[in-house]
Amino acid sequence: MSRTGVIGGSGLYRMEGITKVRSVKMNTPFGRPSGDLTLGVFQDKEVIFLPRHGKGHTISPGEINYRANIYAMKKLGVERIISVAACGSLKEEIKPLDFVAVDQFVDRTNSAREMSFFDRGIVAHIMFADPVCAHLHKALCLAGAAAGVKIHQKGTYLNIEGPSFSTFAESSLYRGWGMDVIGMTNMAEARLAREAGICYASLAAVTDYDCWHKDYLNVSVEMVIANLHKNVENAKKIIFNAIGSLPEERKCSCGEALKNAICTDRKAVTPAVRKRVALLAGKYL
Numbered sequence: 001m002s003r004t005g006v007i008g009g010s011g012l013y014r015m016e017g018i019t020k021v022r023s024v025k026m027n028t029p030f031g032r033p034s035g036d037l038t039l040g041v042f043q044d045k046e047v048i049f050l051p052r053h054g055k056g057h058t059i060s061p062g063e064i065n066y067r068a069n070i071y072a073m074k075k076l077g078v079e080r081i082i083s084v085a086a087c088g089s090l091k092e093e094i095k096p097l098d099f100v101a102v103d104q105f106v107d108r109t110n111s112a113r114e115m116s117f118f119d120r121g122i123v124a125h126i127m128f129a130d131p132v133c134a135h136l137h138k139a140l141c142l143a144g145a146a147a148g149v150k151i152h153q154k155g156t157y158l159n160i161e162g163p164s165f166s167t168f169a170e171s172s173l174y175r176g177w178g179m180d181v182i183g184m185t186n187m188a189e190a191r192l193a194r195e196a197g198i199c200y201a202s203l204a205a206v207t208d209y210d211c212w213h214k215d216y217l218n219v220s221v222e223m224v225i226a227n228l229h230k231n232v233e234n235a236k237k238i239i240f241n242a243i244g245s246l247p248e249e250r251k252c253s254c255g256e257a258l259k260n261a262i263c264t265d266r267k268a269v270t271p272a273v274r275k276r277v278a279l280l281a282g283k284y285l
Helices: 066-075 134-147 168-176 186-195 221-245 271-284
Strands: 003-008 019-024 037-042 045-051 078-089 099-102 104-108 156-160 181-183 199-208
Touching: 037 221, 045 066, 045 221, 066 078, 066 186, 066 271, 078 134, 078 186, 078 221, 099 134, 099 156, 099 221, 104 186, 134 199, 134 221, 156 186, 181 199, 186 199, 199 221
Parallel strands: 003 045, 003 078, 078 199, 104 156, 156 181
Antiparallel strands: 019 037, 037 045, 078 181, 099 199
């Protein structure tokens, strides 16, 4: 049975609605994930949930161990990940409390975030022109429509470093670039999921207009959390609708992302490196 992972962002720290729940502590070659992973069942489908900011929201966006989070999902047999993230809107028509099924990313983080499993003795270059799984993205769009909520079927997510919100100048610049929503977490997850051969789709829950809008000049944590609480049940409806609609077998190419991506001479890959990436790339080494 294939498993679907759900990564919860600000405001989404647990998943009511799943049964046969158990908690799993994990360690990985890349360290510990954000917290215990919750395993359960929804409509005879196995679901694994992880809050990216940890229990009690103790981990800042720049401190999240994205590699450990995705590796842990892979280790538990996850083939698809639905990521939920609080975002600001950079477009008038994308209103607070709307959702966006993100289909593109632009990265504005710094080099401190580790966004690849392949380093320290092995190099891989994945194709990433289309950073989300088209099949899973479509499932999210249909799930949002079925839930009766406003969901924009595409949008570019600008990933900033954080943890502070944007300046007015930055927000205005990003609007000029044509960006749609702004957040602090999803780019690393998308890249790592692709390297791990996991389908990935991002559901952006819009909480505010960043700080460019004349009627919403100051973004606050209180505003973000209040709107998240209003929309968390709708987010769960979308997630469960999507999971319920997924076929057992994948029909995309996400699982073969590493097929021609590893550049390192196989003879140069040390036993220690092989062991570290065996779960991800063993069949290609």
